[in-house]
Amino acid sequence: MINLFKKISFWLNCARVYSLPITVLNWVVIFIYAIKEEGNIILGILALIGMSLVHMATNLIDDYFDYKILIKDEKFLNSAQNCKCLYLKNNQATVKELKYAIITFLAVAGIIGIVLFFLSGYYVALLAFIGLLVAVFYQKFSISGIGELAVFIAYGPLLYEGTYYVMKREFSFDVLILSVACVFITITVLYAHMLMDFDGDKSSHKTTLCTKLKNKTLALNLLLVFYGLGFLSIAIFAIITNNYFYLLTFSTLPLIIDLYRSLQDFNNDKSNLPKIKFWHYPLDNWDKIKNSTDAPFYFRFFYVRNILIWFLLLVCVGIIIQK
Numbered sequence: 001m002i003n004l005f006k007k008i009s010f011w012l013n014c015a016r017v018y019s020l021p022i023t024v025l026n027w028v029v030i031f032i033y034a035i036k037e038e039g040n041i042i043l044g045i046l047a048l049i050g051m052s053l054v055h056m057a058t059n060l061i062d063d064y065f066d067y068k069i070l071i072k073d074e075k076f077l078n079s080a081q082n083c084k085c086l087y088l089k090n091n092q093a094t095v096k097e098l099k100y101a102i103i104t105f106l107a108v109a110g111i112i113g114i115v116l117f118f119l120s121g122y123y124v125a126l127l128a129f130i131g132l133l134v135a136v137f138y139q140k141f142s143i144s145g146i147g148e149l150a151v152f153i154a155y156g157p158l159l160y161e162g163t164y165y166v167m168k169r170e171f172s173f174d175v176l177i178l179s180v181a182c183v184f185i186t187i188t189v190l191y192a193h194m195l196m197d198f199d200g201d202k203s204s205h206k207t208t209l210c211t212k213l214k215n216k217t218l219a220l221n222l223l224l225v226f227y228g229l230g231f232l233s234i235a236i237f238a239i240i241t242n243n244y245f246y247l248l249t250f251s252t253l254p255l256i257i258d259l260y261r262s263l264q265d266f267n268n269d270k271s272n273l274p275k276i277k278f279w280h281y282p283l284d285n286w287d288k289i290k291n292s293t294d295a296p297f298y299f300r301f302f303y304v305r306n307i308l309i310w311f312l313l314l315v316c317v318g319i320i321i322q323k
Contacts, residue, residue, distance in 0.1 A: 011101045014063070014087050015056035018284045021305060022155070022189055023055045024048065025312040029182060030160045030175065031167075032319050039167030043120055047166045050112035051131070051159060057105035058135040063088065064098055065139040066206075106135070120166045127162040134158070142194075145212045148226075151190050156183030174241070178315075181237045184230035185311045188223060192259075192304040195219055196266060196297055216267045220260070227256055234315070246318035255279060255307050262300055272296055282306065 027048045034044060067085045087093050093101075113128040134141075134154045141150040160179035161171050194201065194208045198219065202211050210219040231250060238246035258279075265272040273296045276283070283302045289295050 010087075010092070011060075012056070014060065014093065014098075014101070015105065016059045017056065019059065019189075019305070020052055020055065021309055022186060023052050023159075025309055026155055026159055026182060026186060027051065027163055029312055029315050029319065030163045030178070032316055033175065033178065034164050034167040036319065036322075037168060039164070040120075041167075043116060044163060044167045046112055046116060047163050050109045050116070050128075051162075053105045053109035053112075054131055054135050057102050057109065058138050060098060060102045060105065061135060062139045062142065064095065064102065065143075067095065106132070116166055121169050123165055124162075127158060127165065130158055131162075142208060143206050145207045145209050147190060147194070148187050148209055151187050152183050155186045156180055177233075177237050177240060181230065181233035182312060182315060184226055184233055185308050188226050188230075189301075189304050189308055191223055191226060192263065193301060195223065195263065196270075196300060198267075199270075220263055220267060223263070224256075224260065230311070238318070241322065243318055243322045245321045246315060248314045248317060249311050251314070252307055252310050255303075255310070259300070259303055259307060262303065266296060266300060270296060273299060280306070 027044075031039075031044050031048070035041065063085050067088050088095065088098065110128075113124060117124040117128075131154065134150050138147065138150050141147050156179040157176055160175050160182070164175045165171055191209070194210045195216075197208075198210050198216055200206075201208050209222070210216075213219045213222065231253075234246050234249050238244050262274055265274065271293070273290075276286075276290075276299075280299070280303055283289075283299065289298050
């Protein structure tokens with residue numbers, strides 16, 4: 001039993017369970033929204049478990065295809081972030097074991113999908129099918145430079161309308177607007193990750209939106225475009241719903257400016273690690289990470305994630321206050 005728990009813990013870590021706040025908090029936004037409209041709480045929670053499993057399976061699938069590219073040439077391995085596919089590089093797991101882990105995550109998610117199909121309605125099958133396509137082909141989207149589009153679909157209309165449908169057995173145009181408002185900020189997490197992987201992806205001939213721009217400064221500036229679209233969308237949603245408490249999200253702007261400057265420093269020097277301030281937290285397992293060569297990368301990844309968390313929590317405040 002202990003070995004089983006260790007194995008589960010190992011694969012959860014490989015699947016980057018620490019990134020789940022991205023899924024969970026997006027779910028919390030629409031979960032609260034649906035509860036206020038008397039949605040089914042139990043079915044909403046089941047939807048979260050299923051989406052979380054698909055999220056982690058997608059991370060593992062991405063690792064599988066990335067590793068196949070990286071092992072083709074030693075220079076690819078050396079140019080990539082040290083943390084990329086680390087458990088495969090240091091032989092903690094084999095590619096075969098990785099395949100089994102992916103199948104397990106998707107199989108459990110599939111069982112949950114079947115339950116929701118019978119309890120919520122046949123549209124669950126369509127939503128699950130779209131989610132599976134995004135998970136399986138995400139890496140293909142990513143290396144084609146359209147990974148952000150896949151995230152837009154998965155964390156926007158699919159997650160929000162999917163959760164709302166499971167809980168309410170209907171779709172909503174207002175929910176669609178809300179999903180668009182939140183997903184632009186969600187995309188920044190993926191995009192910042194790709195921005196920091198610019199050199200490794202370029203060396204391994206992996207095409208991302210960042211490498212398509214061919215310039216780190218230009219790629220960094222596009223991050224501001226995503227943030228701008230997010231704030232524009234939430235402002236429009238505030239006007240449509242006549243609830244200006246959603247504008248509390250604009251209080252995260254100083255953090256975004258700080259992040260932008262930090263990413264500028266990273267572009268110039270991958271070893272740059274700024275002085276940690278209280279607003280940077282939480283930083284997962286920071287006591288173990290801070291002295292490693294991966295610390296500059298993880299610091300910025302956690303920071304951009306934390307900004308998303310604050311943004312979504314403030315959206316939740318707006319929903320709760322709304323009459």
